[in-house]
Amino acid sequence: MAGKIPRQFIDDLLARTDIVELIDSRVGLKKAGKDYQACCPFHNEKSPSFTVSQDKQFYHCFGCGANGNAISFVMEYDKLEFVDAIEELASMLNLDVPREQGTSSGPQRTAEQKRSDYDLMLHAARFYQHQLKHHANSKTVIDYIKGRGLSGETAKKFMIGYAPSEWEALCQQLGRNKEQKEQLVELKLASEKSPGRQFDFFRDRLMFPIRDKRGRVIAFGGRVMQADQGPKYLNSPETRIFHKGFELYGLYEAKQAHKKLEHILIVEGYMDVVALAEQGIEYAVAALGTATTAEHMHTLFRTTDKVICCYDGDRAGRDAAWRALENALPYLGDGKSLKFVFLPDGEDPDSLVQKEGKDAFEARLSEADDFTKVLFNKLSQEIDLTQDAGKAKLLSDALPLIEKIPSDFYQENILEHLGRLIGRTREQLNNRVKSPKQQHAIERKFKITPMRQAIGILLQHPSLATSIAYMPELAEMKIAGIELFLRIQHLALEREGITTAQILESFRDGAEYDALVKLATWQHQINDDRLETVFKNTFKFIEDQCLNYRLETLLIKDKTQGLSSEERLECHLLTQALKGSNS
Known part of the structure; x- marks a missing residue:
C-alpha cells in the first residue's frame, strides 16, 4: 500500500485550485453579490x-445541505474516493501526487510512470x-459474439476484443x-516462467476491458468461447492499479449512459452486463470474480439511491445475496433502497433478457423483494419461532444487524416486524438498539454559543487570527472548545492567506469536522465593518471565562490545600485583571 499523501501537498493543491473555476466548468455558475450561484448538482431544484x-x-x-471544498466537490460530483479526487485535481494542474515514506511497500511512482501504466493498458485493449x-x-x-446476441455497437461501447491464440x-x-x-x-498482461522469456497471460479468449471510475483501463476479464478451453472466466490478478474488491465492471459505462443513475442493477458476470446493455438496460454492473464487498456497496450508494441485486435462486445465489446485504447495511441511510431479485433455475440475466425482452425483465425488477424480506427469511431459517429459544435466537441475531443501519425509518420498520415475530412491541425493542436518534437530536439543538461564534467567525475569516493575541496557555483552562479555537488560530497564523476550505481539510478525518462544517456554513448576519469588533469582544468574553475558571480553581485549592507563593501572586493578578475587565 502506498504511503499517505502529505498534508502540505493537499493544502497546496487546494491553494492552487480555484473552486469557482472548477465548479463552473462542470455546473455553470452565475455571480450573485460576493459569491456565485447555480441550481444544485446534487439534488433537483428549480431555483x-x-x-x-x-x-x-x-x-x-x-x-x-451539500457542502465542502474542491476535493469534496470532485468526490461527490465525479463519484470518486478521496485519493482518486486528489489525483484528479493534481492531474488538472499537471502535478505528481507525492507519498510519505515509511508506509510504502516499494519505490514511489511519478505521475508520468502512472500514466505509462494506464497507457499500456489502453494499448492492450x-x-x-x-x-x-x-x-x-x-x-x-x-460469429460467437453475434450468436450471443451482441451487436457491433455494444461491442464497441464496452471495448470488447479478442486475445489471440498465439503464445506471444x-x-x-x-x-x-x-x-x-x-x-x-x-501489470499481469504477460507471465514469465524463466528470466527474459514472457508469454501472454490471456490467449484465445473474448476480452472485456475493466475501466475505473475515471474511464481508464485497469484490468481485463477473458472468457473462453468453447467449454473445453479451461476456466470459463480468467480475470486479471491484482496489480498496482487494479484492486478487484473496489472496482465494478460496467459502472463507468453506466454513468456515461445516464446523466443521473436512478438505480443500479448488480449482476454476476461480464456477459450479463453487456447482454442487458444490448437490450437497453444500461444500468447493470458486476463484481469482478468476487463477492459484493462493503467497498462496492459504498461506491454504489454514493452513485445512486437504489441498488437492485440480481442473483440465481439456488443456494449459492442466496448466499451471495446475504453477503451483499450484510455489506450494504451501514450505507442504508434515509432515501436509500436495497432490493433483491432471484432468477428461475437455470437462468441468468443474459439468457433471461434475450428470452423475454427488456420490458418483461424490467417488470421482474419492479417486483424485487425489499432487503427486509431477505433479512428475515435468512434469519428465520432453521429457527422454531413457536419456542422461546427460537425467538431469543432471532432477537440476538437480528439486533447487531439492525444497529448497523443508519436510517431511523428502517430501524423502526424492522423492529416492528421483529416484534411481531417474537411477540414484543416496538417500544420494548427500541431500548435494545443503539439508535442514531439521539445524535440527530443533538444536531437539531446546535446552538451558537460564544465559543461557537468565535470559532465560526475565525473559520470563515481566518485573517482575523492576527487581531487577537495567541494565548496557547488558555488550553490549560479546559473550557469547552478552547483547544479547537487555538488550533484553528494557530493554523491561520502559521499560514498567511489560508482559506476556510484548507482549514476544514485539516480536520476532515477528525471528530470535530461535522461541527466545523456547520460553523463554516453558519449565516452570522454580522456586517463586514463590525466583524472584527464582534470577534474581539467574543474572544474577550471567552478569555474572561478562562481566567475566572483558573481563579476559581485557585480559590478552591486555597481553602482545601493552601497555595504556594507563586500561586498567591497569580491569584492576585487574576483578581486585578478581572476587575479591570469588568470596570
Missing part, C-alpha cells in the same frame, strides 16, 4: 440554492479490439524493450 464562495473556497447548498477484426480467428469470434502476440507487439517487457509482467 438556485447552491452557492460557491471565492473567499472561503467553499460551496454550500441551502436546499440539501486497442490491440485486442484490432485482433477481433483482423486475426485469422476473427470470423469465428465475431501481445508481448511481441507491446514488449519491444526490457522496460516494456517488465511492465507487461507487472
Whole structure:
C-alpha cells in the first residue's frame, strides 16, 4: 500500500485550485453579490440554492445541505474516493501526487510512470479490439459474439476484443524493450516462467476491458468461447492499479449512459452486463470474480439511491445475496433502497433478457423483494419461532444487524416486524438498539454559543487570527472548545492567506469536522465593518471565562490545600485583571 499523501501537498493543491473555476466548468455558475450561484448538482431544484464562495473556497447548498471544498466537490460530483479526487485535481494542474515514506511497500511512482501504466493498458485493449477484426480467428469470434446476441455497437461501447491464440502476440507487439517487457509482467498482461522469456497471460479468449471510475483501463476479464478451453472466466490478478474488491465492471459505462443513475442493477458476470446493455438496460454492473464487498456497496450508494441485486435462486445465489446485504447495511441511510431479485433455475440475466425482452425483465425488477424480506427469511431459517429459544435466537441475531443501519425509518420498520415475530412491541425493542436518534437530536439543538461564534467567525475569516493575541496557555483552562479555537488560530497564523476550505481539510478525518462544517456554513448576519469588533469582544468574553475558571480553581485549592507563593501572586493578578475587565 502506498504511503499517505502529505498534508502540505493537499493544502497546496487546494491553494492552487480555484473552486469557482472548477465548479463552473462542470455546473455553470452565475455571480450573485460576493459569491456565485447555480441550481444544485446534487439534488433537483428549480431555483438556485447552491452557492460557491471565492473567499472561503467553499460551496454550500441551502436546499440539501451539500457542502465542502474542491476535493469534496470532485468526490461527490465525479463519484470518486478521496485519493482518486486528489489525483484528479493534481492531474488538472499537471502535478505528481507525492507519498510519505515509511508506509510504502516499494519505490514511489511519478505521475508520468502512472500514466505509462494506464497507457499500456489502453494499448492492450486497442490491440485486442484490432485482433477481433483482423486475426485469422476473427470470423469465428465475431460469429460467437453475434450468436450471443451482441451487436457491433455494444461491442464497441464496452471495448470488447479478442486475445489471440498465439503464445506471444501481445508481448511481441507491446514488449519491444526490457522496460516494456517488465511492465507487461507487472501489470499481469504477460507471465514469465524463466528470466527474459514472457508469454501472454490471456490467449484465445473474448476480452472485456475493466475501466475505473475515471474511464481508464485497469484490468481485463477473458472468457473462453468453447467449454473445453479451461476456466470459463480468467480475470486479471491484482496489480498496482487494479484492486478487484473496489472496482465494478460496467459502472463507468453506466454513468456515461445516464446523466443521473436512478438505480443500479448488480449482476454476476461480464456477459450479463453487456447482454442487458444490448437490450437497453444500461444500468447493470458486476463484481469482478468476487463477492459484493462493503467497498462496492459504498461506491454504489454514493452513485445512486437504489441498488437492485440480481442473483440465481439456488443456494449459492442466496448466499451471495446475504453477503451483499450484510455489506450494504451501514450505507442504508434515509432515501436509500436495497432490493433483491432471484432468477428461475437455470437462468441468468443474459439468457433471461434475450428470452423475454427488456420490458418483461424490467417488470421482474419492479417486483424485487425489499432487503427486509431477505433479512428475515435468512434469519428465520432453521429457527422454531413457536419456542422461546427460537425467538431469543432471532432477537440476538437480528439486533447487531439492525444497529448497523443508519436510517431511523428502517430501524423502526424492522423492529416492528421483529416484534411481531417474537411477540414484543416496538417500544420494548427500541431500548435494545443503539439508535442514531439521539445524535440527530443533538444536531437539531446546535446552538451558537460564544465559543461557537468565535470559532465560526475565525473559520470563515481566518485573517482575523492576527487581531487577537495567541494565548496557547488558555488550553490549560479546559473550557469547552478552547483547544479547537487555538488550533484553528494557530493554523491561520502559521499560514498567511489560508482559506476556510484548507482549514476544514485539516480536520476532515477528525471528530470535530461535522461541527466545523456547520460553523463554516453558519449565516452570522454580522456586517463586514463590525466583524472584527464582534470577534474581539467574543474572544474577550471567552478569555474572561478562562481566567475566572483558573481563579476559581485557585480559590478552591486555597481553602482545601493552601497555595504556594507563586500561586498567591497569580491569584492576585487574576483578581486585578478581572476587575479591570469588568470596570
